């Protein structure tokens with residue numbers, strides 16, 4: 001996840017329905033934070049993830065997470081402080 005916004009310092013909170021999703025890592029998608037296929041001429045590949053029940057997810061926007069595409073707090077955000 002090299003092409004993330006390192007200045008963002010904040011996960012992207014989304015409530016998603018069950019399904020398969022692809023997190024954009026090239027930054028060229030017109031459907032951010034999800035992939036729309038723009039990476040195909042570049043070195044980046046999207047990160048596939050599944051949601052099994054309707055839930056709020058916190059997608060990393062800084063590129064420092066150890067658990068892509070999810071924020072793990074490496075950005076300095078305490079998820080326990082924003083998850084209510």
Ligand code: FES
Pocket residue numbers: 009010011012059060061062063064065070071072073074075076077
């Ligand atoms: S936004 Fe990247 S680890 Fe939190």
